[in-house]
Amino acid sequence: MAVFAANLIAVVVFGGRYYLTGNIETPHKEQQQLVEVEIEDSNQTIAIAAPVEEDLSDYVADPEKGRKISGKCKACHDFSQGGKHKTGPSLWGVYGQKIAHHTDYSYSSAFEAEKEKGEIFWDDTHLNEYLLKPKKYIKGTKMAFPGIRDAKDRLDLIAWMKEQK
Template structure:
């Protein structure tokens, strides 16, 4: 019985460690706001309203790199996480200057925040 309790506690701790927090993601987004708007307006990067579920490089009115347009990526939890971790590795040749975020929890929170931009 004790082993089951420890295993259950460990599972809960691991799940909590990777739980997404959109509010924390909103705070993490501040580093993105230099180039990206949470709305539809473009800056150095495209506005991110509606990014979740959209095909990469497809937002009208923004000139994306050929690499991103040709990537055939659909933005979801997995693809956004990989791109935010290392844009150049995820899409070699992308013009995104951001070097990546090594913090898996921060990326998960940021993805949760991006989901709210509908």
């Protein structure tokens, strides 16, 4: 009887997965590779983790494209030197800074908690992960922006943000 019950459970689990997804394989985490990308007209690089399937080996990040992509952020953030905070904090000079570094801005409790840990500095890796899926990277963030899916767009934006200092 116990063997029958175990077999029935296996059929329900695997059969249900196949019925819902058409796939009986166990889902796996996407494999990542470390990618180092040059920045156009600069001797700097950006190093991020990217999906293995995505070939970025010959890509050169373009800060000018990044400036245009930053338009997605400008409804809530100011990128100008000395710019005022909006719904979100000013992002001038954010590259290389500790998370939640502005003392005159009221960050969400999620950002304040990350600041207390002292582990996040806005470098290539952290910016890339945050820009991909903000709500997944900082659970509890108030930022409504869904993220930038295209790795090249994120690289271009990070290249431009490096220049804003």
